[in-house]
Amino acid sequence: MNLSARANATSTESVAKLSVRDISRRFETRGKIVEALKGVSFDVPSGGFYSIIGHSGCGKSTLLNIVAGLDQATSGVVAVDGVVRRSPGPDRGMVFQSYTLFPWLSVIENVAFGMRMGGMGKKERREAAQHYVELVKLSAFVDAYPKELSGGMRQRVALARALANKPAVLLMDEPFGALDAETREQMQELLLNVRNKEFMTVLFITHDIEEAILLSETIGIMAARPGRVAHEFKIELPYPRDAATKVSDAFVQNKRRLIEVFKSI
């Protein structure tokens, strides 16, 4: 290997923001051992958008919980910037499918929560949070409480709250799964829009094939029993993307290819 090739190899390695290596997870229920995940490996490059798709029960959420540090792998490692992570931390921010806003905090206080936990001063964190509230287009609701917000608005706040903490990797566990079809489309466009403005590395879980194609650069297709990444699929669609991308020929071609692979597993 010549020198420049080696330099190249190291640089490709260093851009792997998130590395998931050989993750296995076994559960024991009523004396029976269930292998939820077996040998899951993939990388998400810095600034990348990686989606995991798979049928329900294939272990997608277990995998994401392990990456977040909320569940422990039986074997294998998760590394962020080359550093192994075993417990949850602010470097892996998360947006859940269920509504997880803190009901006793206003929108801006929710967004500033992570900064408050980190010891940032009130004025400073409020200013920083303001930017993210604007980013998700909720400036008119800064002082509203979660109970006054619709489902889509709550998930926008959850996204702003995760981003405001400047995580190395943003983890999203079917974040639009509980929303109606129209709101979900709006949220997908908003996420694309946010990603145009903010540098972020995303690991996204969904069972919606179109959503995965529209948002991702790479899709990992999970097979079940035991859960594993059976295929990796590159999405060849230029950015910036928007809702119109969904009706383009290139999108349809990607979808056709993906469905074939999806059926074969």
Added chain:
Amino acid sequence: MPTWLSQIGRIRAPIPAALYWTVAAATFVIPAAIWWLASSSGYVDRLFLPSPADVAKQAVVLAENGRLWSDIGWSVFRVFAGFTLAAIVAIPIGILMGTYHIADAIFEPFTDFVRYMPAAAFIPLIMLYVGIGETAKILMIFIGTYFQLVLLVAAVARTVPIDVINVAYTLGASRRQVLTNVVVPASLPGLVENLRITLGWAWTYVIVAELIAAQQGLGFRIMEAQRFLKTDTIFLYIAIIGLLGLASDQIMRRISSKTMPWAETFDR
């Protein structure tokens, strides 16, 4: 058919506020009217059933000589002291029980055991140990409410959704921060609701304690009135206990909606 009429039988459907309060007022007015009719009919001995006028007269007498106010004052003080003490101990322990399994193991089975012992059965022991002073009454209220309250608080803390706790971890909160900044505030509305309900039991136990050993207070006066066959005083004091309970309930509701405007509320 007017729309409000069709709303009545519908599960959880709201009804007009005017209808709500008219019905609520009727539940006070109708029994009072029946009482008044029965007592003025002459069929029932006044000794057993004094008329509303007798009771009102007695209220004026006792209010004027100040005994009514001092009795209310003593009972309110005892309820306040005993209940506050129970809450101060039960809230932190209950939250720990609902949060850590080890705390649950330490407190829950034992609390379940004591909870089934009738609180009034402790009175002889209380009198033996601490006499018949204020401590005895406060202790009585404490025993009567603490063991119930601590279990209710634990149940509330257990209902904090795990995803809400987990999201705090992913935002960089430490375990201690999750306990103080997530579990505690998330439990507050349920906690206040349960305090409101257990406060009613504190009123029951203060009367039990005063019936047995006291020189003043609402319960004592009821006992004393029985000795002198003053049924009007008994009626008056029982009604006052009800009113005080109702008032403290409303105050708690008011405080809860004022201090926690963010809480999801049950619409009338």
